[in-house]
Amino acid sequence: MPERKKIYLVNPASGSNVAGLSECIDLLGYGYLCANLSLPTLAALVDETQFEVTICDENVDTVDLDFPCDIVGLTIYHYQRERTYELAAEFRRRGRFVIVGGPFATQNLQQGHPLFDVVFVGEAEHTWLQFLEDYLAGRCRKIYDEYTHPDIASLPPPRFDLMRNERYLLGAIQISRGCPFRCDFCSCTVLYGREMRYKTDAQVLAELNQLHRLGYRALFILDDNFAGDRQRAREILLLIRDWNNSLKEPVMFSTSASVDIAGQSDLAPLFADAMITNVFVGLETPNERSLAGAQKFQNLKTDPLRDVELMHRVGIDVAAGIMVGFDDDDLTIFRRQFEFLQESCIPVCFAGMVLAPDGTPLKERLIKEGRYLGSESVRDHTFGTNVVPKQMTVEQLRHGYFWLMSQLYDEENFLVRVRGILERFPKPHPLMKRYKPREIRRPLKLLSVLYRLFVYYMTDGPRLRIMALRFIPLLFRRWDHVATTIYWMIAFKHFRQMLIKHGVYKRYPEPEIIITGEPVGPVS
Ligand code: B12
Numbered sequence: 001m002p003e004r005k006k007i008y009l010v011n012p013a014s015g016s017n018v019a020g021l022s023e024c025i026d027l028l029g030y031g032y033l034c035a036n037l038s039l040p041t042l043a044a045l046v047d048e049t050q051f052e053v054t055i056c057d058e059n060v061d062t063v064d065l066d067f068p069c070d071i072v073g074l075t076i077y078h079y080q081r082e083r084t085y086e087l088a089a090e091f092r093r094r095g096r097f098v099i100v101g102g103p104f105a106t107q108n109l110q111q112g113h114p115l116f117d118v119v120f121v122g123e124a125e126h127t128w129l130q131f132l133e134d135y136l137a138g139r140c141r142k143i144y145d146e147y148t149h150p151d152i153a154s155l156p157p158p159r160f161d162l163m164r165n166e167r168y169l170l171g172a173i174q175i176s177r178g179c180p181f182r183c184d185f186c187s188c189t190v191l192y193g194r195e196m197r198y199k200t201d202a203q204v205l206a207e208l209n210q211l212h213r214l215g216y217r218a219l220f221i222l223d224d225n226f227a228g229d230r231q232r233a234r235e236i237l238l239l240i241r242d243w244n245n246s247l248k249e250p251v252m253f254s255t256s257a258s259v260d261i262a263g264q265s266d267l268a269p270l271f272a273d274a275m276i277t278n279v280f281v282g283l284e285t286p287n288e289r290s291l292a293g294a295q296k297f298q299n300l301k302t303d304p305l306r307d308v309e310l311m312h313r314v315g316i317d318v319a320a321g322i323m324v325g326f327d328d329d330d331l332t333i334f335r336r337q338f339e340f341l342q343e344s345c346i347p348v349c350f351a352g353m354v355l356a357p358d359g360t361p362l363k364e365r366l367i368k369e370g371r372y373l374g375s376e377s378v379r380d381h382t383f384g385t386n387v388v389p390k391q392m393t394v395e396q397l398r399h400g401y402f403w404l405m406s407q408l409y410d411e412e413n414f415l416v417r418v419r420g421i422l423e424r425f426p427k428p429h430p431l432m433k434r435y436k437p438r439e440i441r442r443p444l445k446l447l448s449v450l451y452r453l454f455v456y457y458m459t460d461g462p463r464l465r466i467m468a469l470r471f472i473p474l475l476f477r478r479w480d481h482v483a484t485t486i487y488w489m490i491a492f493k494h495f496r497q498m499l500i501k502h503g504v505y506k507r508y509p510e511p512e513i514i515i516t517g518e519p520v521g522p523v524s
């Protein structure tokens with residue numbers, strides 16, 4: 001039998017970022033939030049009699065530049081492109097055959113790139129198999145493009161076994177691809193289409209069981225809009241609920257969904273029953289004209305604050321995504337957003353400036369109107385923008401945004417939101433009685449997390465010490481939610497550190513008073 005060809009699949013480091021909770025992951029004793037599923041998904045399709053696959057995720061491991069292999073496969077997302085280019089250059093220098101795929105390749109490398117022998121454009125389930133066949137036959141193309149969206153209902157479970165599972169906080173599972181909505185700033189629909197594609201019940205169960213066997217007790221359903229098809233979402237929620245009920249040690253989930261799930265009377269309770277208790281929703285803005293301008297009509301058909309409250313009342317910890325700098329936003333938006341979020345009682349808010357990703361209708365419109373600043377400034381998604389807003393200057397937008405962030409993550413304001421949600425939370429779900437986080441099997445690790453958190457709050461200045469003291473009565477009042485409250489304390493550390501890193505953890509004058517458009521520095 002001929003020797004198997006060796007494939008080394010590498011996910012380059014993503015760098016610190018708000019969405020990945022990078023500033024608190026070390027405190028929790030993990031390397032990264034969750035795995036990216038592109039490489040384990042492709043690895044599962046490989047014929048093992050012909051190829052041997054090794055996966056390295058640089059977020060949790062060290063890349064071996066001299067790894068003995070025939071093919072190096074890199075994944076490339078926008079935020080890791082510099083690192084991907086660096087690695088590609090190193091591997092090429094060592095004479096390796098280097099291939100690349102992923103959202104950045106789909107949107108920016110359609111014509112190929114001198115650092116890569118092969119570029120994959122689009123979702124690669126079909127083209128990957130074609131490439132492997134061509135490689136063995138010695139007739140590879142430079143570009144493998146796929147402009148249709150493959151059916152995911154026949155995919156084998158991703159090769160989770162090739163990942164360093166002990167280094168991820170959450171296990172990752174993808175149940176669907178696509179989103180039916182058409183928000184003009186979103187690249188998900190550009191990449192994965194508007195038609196919802198779901199895995200079958202059998203696939204979902206196989207993946208859940210595998211992740212459970214690997215020891216995960218917290219999973220991230222990393223779909224863009226898991227409830228995009230309400231009927232299928234209901235079926236899957238029931239499936240997960242029953243699966244969870246059958247387990248001695250159940251699992252907690254987080255995912256993303258549109259806020260209007262709460263308007264469907266049975267859906268939010270079903271999420272809670274399935275133990276999907278952490279849901280990210282794109283609230284975006286309280287400015288209805290901005291929602292309409294961004295084509296986010298689903299948020300207009302509902303009352304977001306009421307929906308959030310409904311979710312809180314069934315025990316779902318909502319995390320909010322919001323943006324400032326839409327065409328219909330003027331300088332009053334920053335305070336409006338702040339008040340809206342305080343009223344929402346959502347502790348964890350991911351706020352950003354409006355940004356136009358590649359391939360989106362928003363980017364096309366901005367280019368036509370001469371208001372697109374170029375993709376380079378997208379380097380940092382959370383603290384950057386590539387949009388010239390209509391009703392303020394870029395400087396005013398930045399300033400207002402920094403003001404908003406420093407208000408949201410002011411100790412007192414954060415506590416107000418935590419208090420609010422705890423008042424709304426019901427008793428924990430009965431399954432929680434059987435819930436044992438992974439850390440419980442390593443009590444020393446759990447103790448060291450608590451110790452590091454304690455040291456952080458006690459030694460990083462008087463404001464944090466006072467905050468910690470004010471958390472104590474909350475912990476006791478809702479002892480039944482002590483773990484979630486500690487999670488918010490950890491998340492607060494992340495946001496605070498992120499703001500400090502970006503020089504934003506300061507007091508800014510309120511944006512209404514900025515009228516000159518000149519850069520305005522923080523006040524002490
Ligand atoms: C989970 C996730 C995260 C996790 C991290 C996951 C990780 N370890 O990297 C968290 C929550 C931390 C996160 C954060 C962010 N994310 Co994110 N995230 C995702 C999400 C939901 C799933 C990724 C995944 O596993 N997909 C499943 C796989 C199977 O799909 P895929 O990667 O596209 O792979 C297919 C093809 O692209 C191709 N392919 C991919 N790689 C390769 C390699 C080879 C060799 C080949 C042949 C083919 C190939 O084949 C695969 C099968 O078809 C995607 C959206 C999505 N639906 O994919 C967004 C997504 C990747 N995120 C995105 C963004 C913008 C962000 C943030 C910047 C958001 C923010 N504002 O802060 C941050 C930055 C993170 C950072 N700096 O690390 C964008 C990236 C856009 C781009 N052009 O690069 C996406 C696509 C969402 C979107 N809006 O369009 N994210």
Ligand code: SF4
Nearest residue numbers: 179181183186188224
């Ligand atoms: S609902 Fe979310 S995933 Fe769907 S198009 Fe809008 S922003 Fe994108």
